[in-house]
Amino acid sequence: MTDDLASQGPFPLSRDDLLKAYRIMRTIREFEERLHIDFAKGDIPGFVHLYAGEEASAAGIMMHLKDSDRIASTHRGHGHCIAKGVDVHEMMAEIYGRSTGACRGKGGSMHIADLSKGMMGANGILGAGAPLACGAALAAKVRGDGGVGISFVGDGASNQGTFLESLNLAAVWNLPAIFVVENNGYAESTSRNWAVAVDSYIDRASGFGLPGVTVDGTDFFAVYEAAGEIIRRAREGGGPALLECNMVRFFGHFEGDAQTYRAKGEVEAIRASRDCIRMFAERVIEAGVVSRAELEAIDKEATELIEDAVRSAKAAPLPGPADLLTDVYVSY
């Protein structure tokens, strides 16, 4: 935020912050597109859920956060990690099961965490992050440090009791907790419109006594502004809120999903018309605030960063047999 206000143009962010937001989104996209390719080659073990298409949500929210603010993520957590500042090399090494990984190869894609960055973990259990984020919010409230706890949850996982109970707990305890529903239309192969009986998450939120806001989650600026308002309110003691980001998933539920449940041409159509990164780029270039060349330079750096992360992950040492028995309180 070093630029003077005049250089912001029509946006509520400084030029530097616009470039930062773009870099976050582009890094996520490159990370995920690369995993998609390398998974198909058989290089990557296990379950991998890609966040491509959803970048504006992570970036628009995390731009407001400090390391001391905490987030609880989901199985689709790579984007949240990158936007929260988790080291990309450590993430890639984790996905490759290397000892240099964010969790020393013990967690994998579904469990990347970096508590020093306020990233409380991706999660393999749907809905499990919501109570944990309430705990983070409680800790911030008790300390009085103005911090927030943010829970990300998919449209599908928003049907878990843990999530719904957390809404109520946050409301009755007036916690600085924020519930972000990342509504990408599907839970695995099942439609959100079938599995969630209300049309709007605003209705759900108000049923639990907290304010709800719905935004186009592919519009970075819409997410950024709504999140900014909600987070400011929570920091000032105004209590919890729910933010619904309507978004699109570019790849399958997990890698290897044939996606026959989607409409023919659906993925091509959303890639063409609802690509949050392209829409962001067009807007900032059109407004004359940043140049295409500047963005292209970031694209190139992101590609190089990911290439380097993959190269170093592949070259990194594997955990050794002794690592099997460490990090647990007692071995038998």
Next chain:
Amino acid sequence: MARKISMKQAINEALDLEMTRDPSVVVMGEDIVGGTGSPGEDDAWGGVLGVTKGLYAKHGDRLMDTPLSESAYVGAAIGAATCGLRPVAELMFIDFMGVCFDQIFNQAAKFRYMFGGKAETPVVIRAMVGAGFRAAAQHSQMLTPVFTHIPGVKVVCPSNAYDAKGLLIQSIRDNDPVIFCEHKNLYGLECDVPAESYAIPFGEANVLRDGGDVTIVSYGLTVHRAMEAAEALARDRVEAEVVDLRTLSPIDWDTIIDSVERTGRLVVVDEAHPRCSIASDVAAFVGQNAFGALKAGVQMVTAPHVPVPFSPVLEDLYIPNAPSIAEAARRTLSPTGTSPRSIAA
């Protein structure tokens, strides 16, 4: 007429046969049909690994996709079971049991006893168990001992397609709640399975290999590792008897005791953690009831007491393997018959 089919197909066939035979059988779970409400194909998934694929076309609305709400739908399956249906609820990964455990251990498991014998709860909860899928700490556990601890639930864990079919049919017909554990790394394994319907009674272990020197007891995936170990031992002229428990509650004590009384030596192999496990349970029972027959200390080969690691190199060390089983058997044959405290690694 028997054909070679996989364990996955055998489970599908058991569900199909029972749904055809008994209209009170309903099947529910997340994406077990797949594509519900979505614009593309119906029956798009047939379960996360395709186990229920094709059943929707035959049985329609008696297969139900559910919202992602395990407490609610597993509880509803249990409630419906007390009201005349025979629901089969699929939990995908047994690790998700944490979300809905109350409905199982305080509700389903208790009704019959707590209501003075007046309630029956014929529900089956199917779930994938076991490591080896690179699925990490929350999708790979072998939680069988968690359930064998609880009176009122039955616990089944087949090691092959033939047993899976017969035991699932028995589970559906059984009037108590059954936790049906399917090892995800056995889904593709084929063996001869009759096309017709048959039920395998609970509490009958299967002796897969006769041998007079040492008894190896296991269940699920590690049965195959035990068989490999037995082959290796046979090359050294040690004949191992391999017992596949098949059901863990009830458990076939008679077959275990009978075998140990002949061999005098016991190795128990369990993919669960060592403490309060199937392995420690069998070891304790044998210690109490066949102490006089034992010529050496009972050996346990289990997963270590750590969560399932992600990295393939660590996960491979985590799962009990044939060399460590053979090694444990050799320890029972060594002069002292004891060993340093050890883990599978």
